[in-house]
Amino acid sequence: MPVVEVSGVSHTFGEASARRTVLQDVDVRFDEQRVGIIGANGSGKSTFARLLNGLIVPTEGSVTVDGLTTARHGREIRRRVGFCFTDPDAQIVMPTVGEDVSFSLRSTDLTKEQIRIRVDDILGRFGLEGLVDHPSHLLSGGQKQLLALAAVLVTEPALVIMDEPTTLLDLRNAQMIGDVVAGLDTQVVLVTHHLDLLDRFDRVLVFDEARLVCDAPPGQAIDFYRRLMS
């Protein structure tokens, strides 16, 4: 599993009077297979998640993945660290299911035939078989999120970060995505409000008002969070 190290990180958005600190003095290091992130809206979870693959470079401190700093090696890191967003419509860039998954493989040196096999294989694993030529905008919400996830996983990343992938879904689809996530062999960092998805996680980080306020096994961390919110 990749080793992620966040050292002395603070992050601010905006300038002068509009300046806003969204992360303050965060230090954490993890290499567990399942890491959960919880916290109130606006506590800094998405910003933290985006730091891990260099989508955001911290204004202070550093983030490294397997020793590579995101500030300098963002592109290399993103090749090994996949990101799954809350809204699959923003992430699906091609008009059909198969084209979108293939898009992830466009700059590999696989042949068209090899790409087709990889695409068919991953769609099968995600219960999207037979939908290769299906227009992506006609998929259900749950299917869209599955497609977004399939398009990330087809590149075989070592770590996948997911920012509230179930927030827009109904309970059944959320559960389904949860099951898929539980079955992945890769390292996963999951930001979520669906606390039951974290049951068997190795470690859960709780954010509150820009700070990392708790770092513990799921049971303890969730109790802490519940008390914090009450």
Add this chain to the structure above:
Amino acid sequence: MNDLGLYLPGTSWVHRLPAGVKLAALVLLGVASILIDGVVTVTAGVALMLVLYGIAGFTPRLAWRQVKPLRWILLFIVAFQWWARGWQSAVDVVGVIVLLVLAAALVTLTTRTSALVDVIIAVLRPLRPLRVQPERVGLLIALGIRAVPIAAGFSNEVRDAQRARGLGASPRAYAAPLIVKSLRHADSVGEALVARGLD
């Protein structure tokens, strides 16, 4: 919703024709349209196009839906041409526009976007020395096609929200949230593209 000229899979020979051939035919038709006139020729052209829709397994209704968004403009052109130059001219002009719209829609309805994009990339490749990036142009086109149903969805959401609040059809109350939504979406798509290895 699938009435926006987006790919509908099928196995007809129109579907199987190489994307390059279909695009070339479309360009040729566009050039030739300058020469097409006469009520009989134009009507025959549109009829032939409808036959091609049939061969591709599409209904006349689907064909109509490709033209429908233009109906008011077309009506205006008919009225103007009729008044200025007579009914034959009205049929000529509108017939050619309908023919071209139907033809373009038939190409996108029967061809995968990735196949169209591949052709465009190949055609643009000689322009590389002029700093044109064919892959980027191709991606832009694919993103544009993908954006059509999303923008349509936003438009519906905004209209419903307006109705729910009992607001009438105010262009401003419609445009402002639509623009905000679209810009926010564009931002997210940009971020997602970087996350997916494009930078």
